[in-house]
Amino acid sequence: MTAAIDDELWSAIGDPIRRRMLDRLLADGGGTATTLSAHLPVTRQAVAKHLGVLDRAGLVRATPSGRERLYHVDEAQLARAVAQLSAVGATWDARLQRIKRIAEAIQRSQET
Amino acid sequence: MTAAIDDELWSAIGDPIRRRMLDRLLADGGGTATTLSAHLPVTRQAVAKHLGVLDRAGLVRATPSGRERLYHVDEAQLARAVAQLSAVGATWDARLQRIKRIAEAIQRSQET
DNA sequence: CAAGACAAGCAACCAAAGGTTGCGCATCTT
DNA sequence: AAGATGCGCAACCTTTGGTTGCTTGTCTTG
Numbered sequence A, B: 001m002t003a004a005i006d007d008e009l010w011s012a013i014g015d016p017i018r019r020r021m022l023d024r025l026l027a028d029g030g031g032t033a034t035t036l037s038a039h040l041p042v043t044r045q046a047v048a049k050h051l052g053v054l055d056r057a058g059l060v061r062a063t064p065s066g067r068e069r070l071y072h073v074d075e076a077q078l079a080r081a082v083a084q085l086s087a088v089g090a091t092w093d094a095r096l097q098r099i100k101r102i103a104e105a106i107q108r109s110q111e112t
Numbered sequence C: 001c002a003a004g005a006c007a008a009g010c011a012a013c014c015a016a017a018g019g020t021t022g023c024g025c026a027t028c029t030t
Numbered sequence D: 001a002a003g004a005t006g007c008g009c010a011a012c013c014t015t016t017g018g019t020t021g022c023t024t025g026t027c028t029t030g
Helices: A007-014 A016-028 A033-038 A044-056 A075-110 B007-014 B016-028 B033-038 B044-056 B075-111
Strands: A060-065 A068-073 B060-065 B068-073
Touching: A007 A016, A007 A044, A007 A075, A007 B007, A007 B016, A016 A033, A016 A044, A016 A068, A016 B007, A016 B075, A033 A044, A033 A068, A044 A060, A044 A068, A075 B016, A075 B075, B007 B016, B007 B044, B007 B075, B016 B033, B016 B044, B016 B068, B033 B044, B033 B068, B044 B060, B044 B068
Parallel strands: none
Antiparallel strands: A060 A068, B060 B068
């Protein structure tokens, strides 16, 4: 079985810029396209598009306030994403260990 | 601190097709562009390109044999990738829990 | 309160990535 | 020798991440 991961979530956190955005939003407790772009190597517009992607994936939500648009992380959804990350990691890990065990078994049988 | 992840590794495993390819290669112990594409919703050429990406990321290696080109997973490198996955997961997890603790503290202070 | 500053949204445009088809070349197989 | 099979290459299309330029809406302040 191949885990049937929610690809939208994955691709949302698959982008390095978006990961850094999430990091910042978590560290600072929120931010706008403008404040985020100040710490990133891309323009405000690019950040805005990324925020759109994260929003559609449900990882962040926006609270308009005056001329600003404050984003914050949806913790529950990010927790889900983290869970999926570790699920995939665990799957591969298990397979790697199984292979390692088999390899060792083969080696042992050849030492006979 | 922002983990300074190896972006090439991440983007390699960030693609859903490539994840499925790795899954298959692990499950079957190896495969060619042709055999892989048989189980994927894309053409052999697309798979070949993905194999190129995985190869450059060091996640797979090829062994040409006659007219075939057999790929297998580089276990050590995939183990590294898995480690990075869980590192990011752990970072976010820690932040989420910190936030949760703070939120609870605030709530307690308001119950006073 | 009018004027400038600041945040965001929109649109056009560009480059890179993922995908396709169509081909040609090498290697098995019969 | 002839057909089948596996691969690589090239041209092309679409999506995605990025940019610049401009407009609109909301403070701020002289």
